[in-house]
Amino acid sequence: MSSKYLKAKVASNEKIAEGIYRMVVEGDYSANPGQFYMLRAWGVEPFLSRPISIHGITDAGIEFLYEVRGTGTEIFSKLKAGDELELLGPVGNGFDLETIKGKVAVVVGGIGIAPMYEVMKHIKDSTVDFYAGFRDEVYSVDYMKEYADNVIISTESGSVGHKGYVVEQLDASKYDYILSCGPTPMMKVVKEMGEKVGTPVYVSLESHMACGVGACLGCTCNTKKGKERVCKEGPVFLGEDVSLDD
Amino acid sequence: MSSKYLKAKVASNEKIAEGIYRMVVEGDYSANPGQFYMLRAWGVEPFLSRPISIHGITDAGIEFLYEVRGTGTEIFSKLKAGDELELLGPVGNGFDLETIKGKVAVVVGGIGIAPMYEVMKHIKDSTVDFYAGFRDEVYSVDYMKEYADNVIISTESGSVGHKGYVVEQLDASKYDYILSCGPTPMMKVVKEMGEKVGTPVYVSLESHMACGVGACLGCTCNTKKGKERVCKEGPVFLGEDVSLDD
Amino acid sequence: MTSLKVNINGVDFKNPVIAASGTFGFGEEYSEYFDVSRIGGISSKGLTINPKAGNEGRRLHEVTGGLINSIGLQNPGIDEFIELEIPKMRSLNTVILANMGGGTMDDYLAGASKLDKADVDIIELNISCPNVKSGGMAFGIKSCVAHEVVSEVRKVTKKPLMVKLSPNAEDIVEMAVKCREAGADSLSLVNTFKAMAIDINKRKPVFRNIFAGLSGACIKPMALRMTYEVAGAVDIPVIGMGGIMNAEDAIEFIMAGATAVQVGSANFVKPDIMLDIIDGMEAFMKREGIKSIDEIRGIARG
Amino acid sequence: MTSLKVNINGVDFKNPVIAASGTFGFGEEYSEYFDVSRIGGISSKGLTINPKAGNEGRRLHEVTGGLINSIGLQNPGIDEFIELEIPKMRSLNTVILANMGGGTMDDYLAGASKLDKADVDIIELNISCPNVKSGGMAFGIKSCVAHEVVSEVRKVTKKPLMVKLSPNAEDIVEMAVKCREAGADSLSLVNTFKAMAIDINKRKPVFRNIFAGLSGACIKPMALRMTYEVAGAVDIPVIGMGGIMNAEDAIEFIMAGATAVQVGSANFVKPDIMLDIIDGMEAFMKREGIKSIDEIRGIARG
Ligand SMILES: Cc1cc2nc3c(=O)[nH]c(=O)nc-3n(C[C@H](O)[C@H](O)[C@H](O)COP(=O)(O)OP(=O)(O)OC[C@H]3O[C@@H](n4cnc5c(N)ncnc54)[C@H](O)[C@@H]3O)c2cc1C
Ligand SMILES: Cc1cc2nc3c(=O)[nH]c(=O)nc-3n(C[C@H](O)[C@H](O)[C@H](O)COP(=O)(O)OP(=O)(O)OC[C@H]3O[C@@H](n4cnc5c(N)ncnc54)[C@H](O)[C@@H]3O)c2cc1C
Ligand SMILES: Cc1cc2nc3c(=O)[nH]c(=O)nc-3n(C[C@H](O)[C@H](O)[C@H](O)COP(=O)(O)O)c2cc1C
Ligand SMILES: Cc1cc2nc3c(=O)[nH]c(=O)nc-3n(C[C@H](O)[C@H](O)[C@H](O)COP(=O)(O)O)c2cc1C
Ligand code: FES
Ligand code: FES
Secondary structure, eight states, X not given: OOOEEEEEEEEEEEEEETTEEEEEEESOOOOOTTOEEEEEOSSSSSOSOEEEEOOEEETTEEEEEEEXXXXXXXXXXXXXTTOEEEEEEEESOOOOTTTOOEEEXXXXXXXXXXXXXXXXXXXXXXXXXXXEEESSOOOSHHHHGGGOSEEEEEESSOSSSEESOGGGGOOGGGOSEEXXXXXXXXXXXXXXXXXXXXXXXXXXXXXXXXXXXXXXXXXXXXXXXXXXXXXXXXXXXXXXXXXXXX | OXXXXXXXXXXXXXXXXXXXXXXXXXXXXXXXXXXXXXXXOSSSSSOSOEEEXXXXXETTEEEEEEEOOSHHHHHHHTOOTTOEEEEEEEEXXXXXXXXXXXXXXXXXXXXXXXXXXHHHHHOOSEEEXXXXXXSSOOOSHHHHGGGOSEEEEEESSOSXXXXXXXXXXXXXXGOSEEEEESOHHHXXXXXXXXXXXXXXXXXXXXXXXXXXXXXXXXXXXXXXXXXXXXXXXXXXXXXXXXXXXX | OOBOOEEETTEEESSSEEEOTTSSTTSHHHHTTSOGGGSSEEEOSOBOSSOBOOOOSOOEEEXXXXXXXXXXXOBOOHHHIIIIIHHHHHXXXXXXXXXXXXXXXXXXXXXXXXXXXSSOSEEEEETTSBOTTTXXXXXXXXXXXXXXXXXXXXXXXXXXXXXXXXXXXXXHHHHXXXXXXXXXXXXXXXXXXXXXXXXXXXXXXXXXXXXXEEXXXXXXXXXXXXXXXXXXXXXXOEEEESSOOSHHHHHHHHHHTOSEEEEOTHHHHOTTHHHHHHHHHHHHHHHTTOOBGGGTTTGGGO | OOBOXXXXXXXXXXXXXXXXXXXXXXXXXXXXXXXXXXXXXXXXXXXXXXXXXXXXXOOEEEETTEEEEOOOOOBOOHHHIIIIIHHHHHTTOSEEEEEEOOSSHHHHHHHHHHHHTSSOSEEEEETTSBOTTTTTOBTTSSHHHHXXXXXXXXXXXXXXXXXXXXXXXXXXXXXXXXXXXXTOSEEXXXXXXXXXXXXTTTTEESSTTSOEEEESGGGHHHHHHHHHHHHTTOSXXXXXXXXXXXXXXXXXXXXXXXXXXXXOTHHHHOTTHHHHHHHHHHHHHHHTTOOBGGGTTTGGGO
């Protein structure tokens, strides 16, 4: 699980929903679920590399699931098989899957689904309920089912599953652990629900990053222990340890 | 021949020699031979568009012949059929082909050959001797022959034709007009040879450009009339009117 | 109805997007490429009392996110501008700013006196020019020097006087305050940043004058900061510029407190980029339910 | 034999490529990615006498050709640096520069006294820090203020004292001269440029402190100019930085007169970019038949 800086070839890059792509990159990878890579497929512009979670690791290589938001992800979306990508990683801590056992809820919103495929794959001796919320179009859930005991879908538009927010479906007291990734307001609700009933909640945070390796202190968040680096001590934090206020 | 800013699709882009590419861009074009376009196939980086001469205009579109020198031409070289290109032009004056008649010598060095295909195509009622010098590899001469009465090749390496510089083959006194494009030191020699025997020499200059339309005054050269813009009054100048000193 | 109209020193602008001096000629060159009457105004290329040939040698050098230029104020002189260019500019049907430079106080005064009687809407006084008397340090570096030039020029013209600040000023806020005290009706900023490049193969500076002016996207974060600071320090209109490439950039300058913006180097990236900027600003305002640009001017100042 | 070796204030460097403060941590983070012992030196993240939590809110914002940062000198304090970090840094087997900041004169003096006895090779004094007493204007803006700090710090340490200049100085040349007069053994420049960004959707500045520091490729042409000017004004070693992305950039700084260079934001683009720069400089020198970097230092100055 040592980190490296490497160049690798894109094996495939397909659009799986509106603005959502799944890219497979060739090579031999090993990482802790929940870790991420700093990706780059350009020269100096845009200046910074982009943090993208590990979606899956297979014999064919590593998979990333990403949403097109701006310049960087737009460039990713245009990569074709054979194009080169620079990867720095795996970085960050990932989930502590030795501890997380029993009845587990995985709660994601939108592209927050990205890291959870690899995570669920590695949760052992547990039952996993997978709660996924989307604005309208549902993606990736089909193959996520592989590792989930139950799948509960919500959409804001009501196009699939429960009409409304994902958290409306969740009863935190039923679980030993809750793992969450998605928009901050959603994770805040999940964290609070867990705290109310004493269920530990792990959240995977986002932050603007420059170095990705813990050197620049640009990505810090507020934790009980003071400022911690999302790229190094995170992106996964125990909900009660971390502040989700801006 | 009005100038426009447009987007067009690359029809083809092939390597024809080491570091030399010929690109065809779709659309309907008309221009004065010797004019050029400001080309762009990227966002803000590199910041400026690149001046590239019209190599040929056909029913299929417009042809550019270019040498990979740095970032911009490198990006051009990677364009594939269907990719988009931004074109501003045609700009500049081009050659005055109403005047240029009789016994004409066209003298080029390296990629200076680019504008001359379209130029020779349009020289009427004349005999055209085409002198082309290369470092080593010879390109484009095959189809240039179409419009030339005689083709005289020189290479510095001696791989094809005369071993040495192209100007060593030229007897300026034999011609009514000489047209030249290539490295400045070469054009300087041609200009001086013409001046010695009273043969008018037209040179096509290069200069660093920003706007390409005559607005920024960044591309000026020294002429008898003072500073003139290579992108507007040029790139073609009468040799005796223009200074080729840096 | 969304309105982009602004008024600067009594002059009405269709919209707050003005072509920056030196990047747009006298407007004619670009009129082949788009309907120039749609932009808010044009600041002429920098004018001097006598015609100027400009600098020798390389004049342009590209850098990451922009370019360095060493044009050296090449221009036909104010007389020819008045005689030949103004009539053509007027036919472009937009506001005319006459950008004027000088090497001595006398140059400035002679130029301003002539422009005062000419058919231009605003005089934009470029104080980034090297001061012949003080060994070439620009008028726009020390506030006291700028104060003197602006005061004197103020006396010879009743036209709206916009003073264009140099980002190389020792203290841009003090500079703004002094220029306002000296009688400026409005301020525009920033001019180019003092910069240089070296040709490592030739082992010498790219430009004959060694130093030259940096512009383009690369300077935006600093230009925006200066605009924010200056807009907070004076009560006259501030026109922001420096690296504006799109509508979002322009809106940032407005939210920092600018009354209008100028667009320079971006014109080299796309000849009709100012139309994209105008349209983009309008689209943003519609989306956000903003009726007049006044609603968002300076809003980021809290 | 091509040699990249340089000596600064009696300290030997394998090569003139030093990691810039705040972009390279204490070196450990990057040692996973490449052999850090190959670089010339490491300037530690900015240290203060007491531990600092740094700034709240957004700390980074990307811009064309670079980034704006508002880290706010987060660091564990000089005591912890001495106890825990120096031993680890030493094991990286390269020159250690301790970059030190402060909010008051006392902070600087207390910090310098401690570092004087610590196992660091050079103290790099960061005078871009806001001066608590003078309403937050940085020590590095007015030469007289900088002169005072440097003089006092000079008294409490015998270590080589490198003063890191701010590009926001009113007059960078005067600043350099004053710092040298005050006892600086060498100068490094530039720190980040004062800049800002506005989030147009939130209608407010991106950073809590409104202003923050710009770095990266976008600042290179200005940083190079300042290095050229400063190297011409003082007779002590000048260490250039600001937007160095590759060997060509580094060579430009050397030809402008820099003894060595520092590389900051480029580390974010490619973790081992400093090795590319070192290798590229060596290749250039071989190609051009240059035996020692001294042969080209300042050569562009003519
Ligand atoms: C640890 C981590 C893991 C992530 N995993 C994924 C993933 O698996 N799939 C996915 O689609 N997205 C993921 N993201 C978010 C992703 O990094 C951003 O959407 C992306 O950087 C946006 O870049 P852009 O150029 O498309 O957008 P722009 O808006 O053009 O980006 C501008 C700048 O902001 C930064 N930025 C913008 N949004 C964010 C954000 N939300 N978080 C951090 N930086 C941001 C960019 O890095 C860049 O510096 C992750 C973020 C983090 C921190
Ligand atoms: C009127 C005109 C017509 C031209 N026609 C052709 C042609 O048909 N085919 C061809 O291969 N080349 C042509 N050139 C040269 C071509 O424009 C340059 O080779 C090209 O701009 C280099 O860009 P780059 O990004 O690859 O190199 P870089 O070195 O990365 O360019 C850096 C900067 O220098 C400028 N630049 C570099 N070299 C030159 C140069 N010699 N002249 C002007 N600007 C330069 C670039 O525009 C850019 O601003 C022409 C130049 C001019 C002025
Ligand atoms: C090629 C060029 C020529 C310029 N000439 C002038 C000038 O004559 N007078 C002037 O006040 N500013 C001049 N400028 C500065 C611009 O008007 C503008 O202030 C600066 O470029 C910053 O804006 P930008 O980043 O949008 O280009 C010139 C800029 C460029 C690039
Ligand atoms: C994230 C970040 C943190 C920085 N922290 C410090 C610091 O603590 N002390 C300091 O003197 N300079 C600091 N700097 C400035 C750099 O050392 C350097 O002077 C500046 O970034 C310009 O160089 P560059 O363009 O190569 O990054 C920091 C820069 C960045 C980007
Ligand atoms: S991104 Fe640099 S410390 Fe996290
Ligand atoms: S490139 Fe602008 S005038 Fe020629």
